[in-house]
Every structure is written in structure tokens, then in C-alpha cells.
Amino acid sequence: MPSLWRQLAAALAMRRTLIRRELRSLIAGFLIPVIMISIASLVSTSIVIPSADAMPSFSRPFVNPSALKDVDAVGLVLPKATDAQAAAVTASLKASFAALGKPAMPLMPFASAADFQASLIDFYRGRPNASLVPAAIVVPDAVPTAPDADGKQSIKLAVLVDDVLVTGSRLNDIAPVMEAVADNAKQALLQQTGAVSFNSLFTVFASDKFGYDISSAFVPPFAASAFAQMISIVASAVVEEREAGHRDYLITMGLHPFAYYASIFVINIVIFFINIGASSLVLYLFKIPSFINTNYLNWFLPMLTFSLCCIVLSMCLAFMFRTQASAGAALGFGMSIVVFVPYFFVYFVANDEISTGALYGISAALPTFGLYRAFSEIGLAAQNGTPFTLASLADTGRNPILILSLIFVAQTFLYAYILAALVYRDLTNTKSFVGALVGVTNNWILGRGNGGSATNAVGGSSSEQYIRASTSELFDGTAVAVPAAAAGGGDGSIDAEVVREIQRISDPATANEDIIRMAGVRVEFTKPVSRDRARWWMPGETERFTVLDDLWLAIRKHECFAYLGPNGCGKTTTIKTLIGMVQPIGGHATIGPFSILPRYNTAARAIIGICPQFDTLWGKLTPREHLRFLAAIRGSSSGNANAVEAEIESLIGEVGLMDFADASIESLSGGNKRKVSLASACIGNPSVVFLDEPTTGVDVAIRRSIWNVIEKLKQRTSVILTTHSMEEADALSDRIGIMVNGQLQCVGTPQRLKTVYGCGYKVTVRTRGSPDDVRDWFLGGMDAGAWDVARQVGSTIVFQMTAAGVAGLQAELAAARSDKDKMLVGFERLRRIFAFIESPAGQPELAARLGIVSHEVRETSMSEVFVSFAGLQKGADK
Numbered sequence: 001m002p003s004l005w006r007q008l009a010a011a012l013a014m015r016r017t018l019i020r021r022e023l024r025s026l027i028a029g030f031l032i033p034v035i036m037i038s039i040a041s042l043v044s045t046s047i048v049i050p051s052a053d054a055m056p057s058f059s060r061p062f063v064n065p066s067a068l069k070d071v072d073a074v075g076l077v078l079p080k081a082t083d084a085q086a087a088a089v090t091a092s093l094k095a096s097f098a099a100l101g102k103p104a105m106p107l108m109p110f111a112s113a114a115d116f117q118a119s120l121i122d123f124y125r126g127r128p129n130a131s132l133v134p135a136a137i138v139v140p141d142a143v144p145t146a147p148d149a150d151g152k153q154s155i156k157l158a159v160l161v162d163d164v165l166v167t168g169s170r171l172n173d174i175a176p177v178m179e180a181v182a183d184n185a186k187q188a189l190l191q192q193t194g195a196v197s198f199n200s201l202f203t204v205f206a207s208d209k210f211g212y213d214i215s216s217a218f219v220p221p222f223a224a225s226a227f228a229q230m231i232s233i234v235a236s237a238v239v240e241e242r243e244a245g246h247r248d249y250l251i252t253m254g255l256h257p258f259a260y261y262a263s264i265f266v267i268n269i270v271i272f273f274i275n276i277g278a279s280s281l282v283l284y285l286f287k288i289p290s291f292i293n294t295n296y297l298n299w300f301l302p303m304l305t306f307s308l309c310c311i312v313l314s315m316c317l318a319f320m321f322r323t324q325a326s327a328g329a330a331l332g333f334g335m336s337i338v339v340f341v342p343y344f345f346v347y348f349v350a351n352d353e354i355s356t357g358a359l360y361g362i363s364a365a366l367p368t369f370g371l372y373r374a375f376s377e378i379g380l381a382a383q384n385g386t387p388f389t390l391a392s393l394a395d396t397g398r399n400p401i402l403i404l405s406l407i408f409v410a411q412t413f414l415y416a417y418i419l420a421a422l423v424y425r426d427l428t429n430t431k432s433f434v435g436a437l438v439g440v441t442n443n444w445i446l447g448r449g450n451g452g453s454a455t456n457a458v459g460g461s462s463s464e465q466y467i468r469a470s471t472s473e474l475f476d477g478t479a480v481a482v483p484a485a486a487a488g489g490g491d492g493s494i495d496a497e498v499v500r501e502i503q504r505i506s507d508p509a510t511a512n513e514d515i516i517r518m519a520g521v522r523v524e525f526t527k528p529v530s531r532d533r534a535r536w537w538m539p540g541e542t543e544r545f546t547v548l549d550d551l552w553l554a555i556r557k558h559e560c561f562a563y564l565g566p567n568g569c570g571k572t573t574t575i576k577t578l579i580g581m582v583q584p585i586g587g588h589a590t591i592g593p594f595s596i597l598p599r600y601n602t603a604a605r606a607i608i609g610i611c612p613q614f615d616t617l618w619g620k621l622t623p624r625e626h627l628r629f630l631a632a633i634r635g636s637s638s639g640n641a642n643a644v645e646a647e648i649e650s651l652i653g654e655v656g657l658m659d660f661a662d663a664s665i666e667s668l669s670g671g672n673k674r675k676v677s678l679a680s681a682c683i684g685n686p687s688v689v690f691l692d693e694p695t696t697g698v699d700v701a702i703r704r705s706i707w708n709v710i711e712k713l714k715q716r717t718s719v720i721l722t723t724h725s726m727e728e729a730d731a732l733s734d735r736i737g738i739m740v741n742g743q744l745q746c747v748g749t750p751q752r753l754k755t756v757y758g759c760g761y762k763v764t765v766r767t768r769g770s771p772d773d774v775r776d777w778f779l780g781g782m783d784a785g786a787w788d789v790a791r792q793v794g795s796t797i798v799f800q801m802t803a804a805g806v807a808g809l810q811a812e813l814a815a816a817r818s819d820k821d822k823m824l825v826g827f828e829r830l831r832r833i834f835a836f837i838e839s840p841a842g843q844p845e846l847a848a849r850l851g852i853v854s855h856e857v858r859e860t861s862m863s864e865v866f867v868s869f870a871g872l873q874k875g876a877d878k
């Protein structure tokens, strides 16, 4: 196998190709954060008055005003008042304030609200000539120039009060003052206009609107939420890959789990960078004050470090979900809650004030909160006129960005540890999470693990180390007790060849004959308790059931072994055990020189190839790219790029994909996809290839071509073929094993099984004479009672052996000492049958009477042998 880094490079190259091909869907996914930040920016900037666009950052000088005691200037906006009216109102207000003990109160009349705003903004900017503090503005609305028909004038008088002055208990202090202001304004206007009625109202205006940066409150939660959405996007993608079987396929084909997860990490970091860039651009283009006035490293550090921890966290969360749909829905919603609930709590309940300890504590538990607070602190600092600078990063008392970023980095390591444990548990079927943590610590971190561990690859030890360590673990045949029924010469209850196979497996001297050996392998799964036994007070109750029950099986070098059995008998489970995707509860097994049970030595994966039952292909790749990628992760024995290309071309030619080698896999027919899977299994010259129902769902022509490939394949490697096609097994395999109820029921050459387990022969005769004569002649002449008529259609009669006839044949076979003798018994039988049917040829009169046109003698088919075993499967449809 190539080094970890080469595998990582190969996985990255493949992901890059996939991303290029799936750019549209990817952009759609990753646009979400940018869209969210854009919306937040747009809303923020649209709430700020237009003239504030050009404003630099400012600080509010009267954040906590002491009511009117702090008011030393008033702006008057009297847009429609005449000069005389304005002077009257001004004089009246002066009097009003003089009464409050503020005789030097400067009053500044403005011709329009826009004038007033401009002056106000100058004030906020800290311009020296702007001394205005807005406290009250009196705006007479629609000042009539002449009395109405009744001689009366009606004036609406609006008294606007800065909201900062009316917060909390200060309202009571302000109300009488403002009433006085209004009253004096009324009096002044009355004198000037002679109006007899006034409608006066108080309106509280927010001086905020004159430039308060609402983005500093608005953008942080949205930006944090946008980044939090990335968690659900990344996690969904990881779940999708697992759901499609890609992860397991790659790992069983030899990709290091570390390389697999590291490739996801690296690719997502790149995507995050793009995202950080795009989001920053949005904030810049919208001129979000806290962004453009703050040193960029203050933004970048939390965004980057959050991305690191977010990606690893996503990979951990992916383990909670089986399907991409559930992951997307649950995490998308969950992340919004996780961001917004603490945000609302802190902003509204805690009044945006939070102690440093609480800030770091909550951030350590919820990274999304940490990110929100980081953005929020940046916003607050900018709004207060002291935006974070590069130097302020070191001032951790005032600027929490560095500490928050370090918290994210620490979380990245923590989640990486948890991820390692989750992967470890998944790949080794360790029951408890704590056990997995211990396993990770011992095997991967401290390097104390056993060399044969399924997971040592990640520890970085070299392949040689592994092989040495694991070879010593190879079971010597005596490590597992031979089943009682197979002890000695067997007690006759199990197939003689199965007994011989068990004895051979338990003899270490014969180990070199086999590429695969399994001894006493036991696999159990759990399933929901059946309804009739379910207890209502224990919902979701499960029970264990045995799938492989003390399985002994050996595959010889360079043989094609057809592994047959009814649905659910455990064929796929056997293969999954051999490729390390199922962890048995007992037994020993080896593949070549590697021990794979009780602990899976991942070095074995270099010598196996897998064509899974369901195609696990990347639709956007072409067959050639697919094979190249697998070649890169498996490595070529020569390490020569030309040799790899030659191997790929030869495989493409062998499976007949020349015309489709550069078409995307998703455009191929089911049959051609099967061929890609088959070629993929052969990449890297494996010593044994697992073909799990390779011809399922393909037409006759493609089936034939796949058969041809298998024929060639078995000349250079061992093949384990599972299939439901007896014709296929019969045609391709050197030996057949039939598995029922998790145990091998019989094993041997197709001929042996047909001879030993068949139900004799069938003879079909077609006549132009009388079928009755033929029937009487056949049944009278062949062994008495051994034959009967199976069916008669027109002039064709089919004879088959009776139960007594089959029993007689079986007795003869049982008496034969060896398979060879059994074959001879079979041949002798055939010879006798043919001799009898052809005997009329020497008797013209009989031949003329019978008028036999043609005859056919057929042995029991593999299907019939199979059916006789399949019926024994528990729970099988009869």
C-alpha cells in the first residue's frame, strides 16, 4: 500500500475532481452562509439613515445621560415657522429652561430636519464646531398662515425627545420638563399666530437612527449562524458518503481511515477559506463599520479556528445519523437553535453583558456561541469607538478574540480525539465509546496497540511491522476446537467433504494451500423482537441472532469458489467479515499471511479486491478516473506510473469498457456499471477477489462477458463468487459451498454436489410411435421400481428416478470410498441408461414399434441440489 500521504493526495485529487464536476450543487450549499451574511448586512445598512453611509465610526457621548441635568443644548426644528414665530418659540423655550435653572441653555434653530441631522452627525463625528446634544426638538406642523372660516387656527405641535433621555426611571424626570417645553412653545405660537387650539404630542425619537451602527448587534448572530450552518452542510455530506457506502468501500479497498477523514478535512478547509473570503467581501462591500474599522486578523482568527473545529465537529456529528436527509434536517434546525437561543438570552436577558468567565465557559461548550460572541465583541468595540487593532489581540483583558480562537483550536483537538474514537468504534465494532477512547489512546496515540489491530494503520506503523506482528498471531489450526460432529472422521451428520475441510483447516501444515481460512467464525446481530414476543413496556427491545454459526471455510489459492445459499443465510456477512466490516464474536481467520480474526490486520486489504453486491461508484467520475483513483490508493507493485496506466487500460479492455472509459459513470447502463465494479475489484493485482453477485440485474450478453472476465481472472487470482444463479456457479466455479443457517452444509466440485446430492437422472424420450408402448418398455426394462413417469406431453415422455431409485443410487455412492469412485458410480449409471435406451437399435422389430425419434439423459441440475438445501434455511420461504 502507498504511504499515508500518497493516499491522502490521491483522495484529495479525487475530491477535487468531484467538486469540479458537482460545482453547481456545491455552490448552492455553500452560498447559504454568504446569503445569510448578505441579508444581515443589507438589513443593517438599510436601517441606518443614508447620510450615515459615509460616517466613520463614532461613539455616543451620552450613553448614560442624567436626564436633563446633562442636557446643555437643544436643537429646534421649525420648518414651516416664520422667522418671527421661530424667534418667539426660541424665546419661550429659553424662558422655560431658565425656569429649570439652565439659563445659559443654547438653542439652535434649524430650517429643516435635514439641517438638524447634518449637525447632529457632525456632533457624533466629534467635529469641534458641533456642540449640539439633542434633547428636544419642537416641530410645529402645518402652521396656518391665516385663521380658518371660524377665525380659529389649529396647530399640531410635535415635541420630539431623544430616546436616550427617556429610558427607565428617567422618564418621570423628563415628562414635566418636556411638557413645559411644549407649553412654552404653544404660548409663543399663540402669540404669533393667534391660533386658538393646539394638538400637541410627544414623540420619542431614537438618536440611534442618526448613525447608530445596528449592524454590530445584527450581523454577529447571523454571521455565526451562517458559519454554524456549515456544520450541517459538512455533516450531511459525510453522512451521504457513508450512506452510499463510499467510506466503507474505500477503507476496505485499502484507503487509510486517517487519509479518508483527513481528505474531508482538507477539502472543507479550502471551502471554508472560500467562504470566509466571500463573507468578508460581503461585509466589506456593505461597509459594515465593525468590519472595515477593525483589524482584519480579529475577524479572520475566529473564523479560521472556528472552521477547523466546525469541520471536525461535523464529522463527529455525522455518526449520529444514518441518512443524509435526517442529518440535514436535524442539524440545520438544531444549529439555528444552538446559535440563536444563547444569542437571545445574552442580548435580551443579560442585556448583552456577560462575564469573561461565562463567555469562555459557554464558548468551550458551544463553539457556535463562541463565534457569535467573537463577532459581537468586535462589533461592540467598534461601536464604542475603540475598534480592535492588531496590537489589541495581545490585550486579552479587553479583547477576547485570541482566547476564543485558542478555545476553538483546543476544541478541534478534542473533537479530533472523539472522532478518532468514533471511527475506531465503527471499524472495530468496539462496544462502548469509553472502550473506543481507550483503544484510540493505546493504539493510535501511545502506539501500544497490538500489531494485528484493525486500526493500527492509523498509528503510522509500517506495513512490515504489521505483518511480522500479525503473522505470529496466525492461528495454528489447533487454536479453535473442531466441532464434535467433525471430530475423527465425522459422525455422519455433516457432509463428508465439509468434515475433511474442517480437518484440513485445523492442520497447520496445509496452511499454504489456502488463501483464506476461517475457523469457528461466529457472527451475531441484533434485531427487533418479533411482535408476538414484544413486551409493550419495553419499546425498541432487541434480541441477538446468529448469522454465522461456527463457520469453517477455506478458499484455495487460484480457485473460483462459488459461495451459495438462500437469501439471508449469511453470504454477504461472510464477505464483510473477511473485509473487516463485520466483527465476529468468535473464531479465527486469515487471508494470505495476515491474521484477520480475532483482530483485523489491515495489511490484508492490500491483497483483496471487492466487487460489492451494490455498485459503490462515483457517478461523476469516468471509469478510467475511477480505476486511476483506486490504483492510486492501492498503489502499484512496481510504483511505476506507466505500469499503472497499462494495468488500467488492460482492465478496461478486459471488461469491455473501451467505448465508455471516458463517459461519466452515471451515464452508463447498469450492466456497464457492474463491469466498472468488477474492474475496480481487480485493480492492484489482488490475491483474492470477492465478487458479491456480480451479474445481478444484467442482461444475458453482459452476463456472458462478465463470465469471460471471471474465467480469465481465476487464472491469476482466487475468486469468491456469491450468486443466486446456479448456472453461473456451475459454469464458473472449481468448487461450490452451500451455506444454510450460518453453516456450510456441503462443499465440493459442482460434479460432486450433483452426484452426491442430486436426485438421480431424468430421461426424455420423443417417439413417433405409441407413447404407451415406450412407457411400458422403459419402466419394464430399467431397474424395477427405480423409475417413474414425471410427465407426458403428446409424444414426449419424461422419466425420472423414484425415491427408491434415488436411495439405491445414494447407497451405491455412499459405498464408494472417494469422490473419484463416486464419479465412476455416476458414469456407470449413465452408461447403463444410455445402453438401455439405445438397445432397440439392434432389434429392428422393437425399434420400429417404439419409433424413438430422440432421447436425452440429464443429470440433476445444481438448482435442484440447491433447492434441496435451501429449504433447510430457518425462516426461508418454502
Ligand SMILES: Nc1ncnc2c1ncn2[C@@H]1O[C@H](COP(=O)(O)OP(=O)(O)OP(=O)(O)O)[C@@H](O)[C@H]1O
Pocket: 525, 526, 527, 547, 565, 566, 567, 568, 569, 570, 571, 572, 573, 574
Ligand atoms: N448489520 C446488520 N444488522 C442486523 N442484521 C443484519 C445485518 N446485516 C445483515 N443482517 C442480517 O443477517 C442475515 C444474513 O444477511 P446476509 O446479507 O449476510 O445474507 P445473504 O446470504 O448475503 O443474503 P442475500 O442473498 O439476500 O444477499 C440476514 O437476516 C440479514 O437481515
